[in-house]
Amino acid sequence: MLEKLSPRLDTANLRMAVYTCIVGHYDSLIEPRIAEPGIDYYVFTDIDIPAGSVWKKIDITQFDEYHEFSPTQLNRRIKMLPFCYLPDYDYSVYVDGNIEIEGAVTPVVAEMGDCPFGTHYHRTRDCIYVEKVRVNYLRKADKETVDKQTAAYREAGFPRHYGLYENSILIRSHRDESVRHLMEAWWEEYMRYPTRDQLTLPYLIWKTGYDRSRIHIIGKNIDRNPNFKRTHSHKTAKPS
Structure with a gap:
């Protein structure tokens, strides 16, 4: 795997948002331990949030997509296409609903350098074909669809x-066209x-030829990243 070392990103004049998405009580809203001035925190949700929360609620019931997609599909759409939902920002940091923000996110964004996309490596596996076995064993998705998908990729x-x-x-x-195209394809x-x-x-x-050296690896194990804490496992969702 390729990792690119690059100068730190100057975040001083960037508009940054942190966001999460909770649809239908799939997760409980977790308050960040650190809320930084100058960063906006949003929760896309159809549930009520506590008064005084750091998170600003964006009511997804007002979206046409709320009636078009299943809760899981809508969650993935908002997760994958931040520039469609937060168009006025330069960078966004998405966190799953079961993640607690433990530290400042600005230094994490600064470490991106000139990489426009950042994520963690999977902590134990490096292959979708191995992951497929685990997904099927735990029944995390429809087995027939998973098998069809991975067979098509192999072919x-x-x-x-x-x-x-x-x-x-x-x-x-949000300003990098290669990331936008990758997210739309995703x-x-x-x-x-x-x-x-x-x-x-x-x-x-692989298919789009996206340059992997432009992916900033936030860490090799999310459970060892001091800036974030996984508070619980997601509920097992029914296949979409």
Whole structure:
């Protein structure tokens, strides 16, 4: 896997947002331990949030998509396409609903340098074909769809051990066209195979020819990153 060392990003004049998405009580809202001045915190949700919360509620029931997609699909759309929902920002930091923000996020964004996309490596696996076995064993998605998806990728020539990412935290530049195109392709492919986004992203990086040296690896194990804490496992969702 390629990792690129680059100068720190100057964040002084950037508009940055941190956001999460909770649809239908899938997770409970977790307050950040540190809320930085100059950063806006948003929760896209259809539930009530506590008075005085750091999170600013964006009511997803007002979106047309709320009635078009399943809760899981809507969550993935907002997760994958931040520039559609937060167009006025330069960078966004997405965090899953089960992630507690323990530290300042500005230094994490600054470490991106000139990489417009940041995520964690998967902590134990580096291959979607190995991940597929785990997904099927734990029944995290429809087995028939997972098998069809990975068979199609194998037929297309996608190699084993190409890489696997933990997508609980995603940092993206909203002004970079290559990231926008990758995220749009990710969403389209997810809707083609609505299984696990971990299975889809590595294939899209390979298929689109996205330069992996432009992916900033936030860490090699999200559970060892002092800036973030996974408070609980997600509930097992029914396949979309």
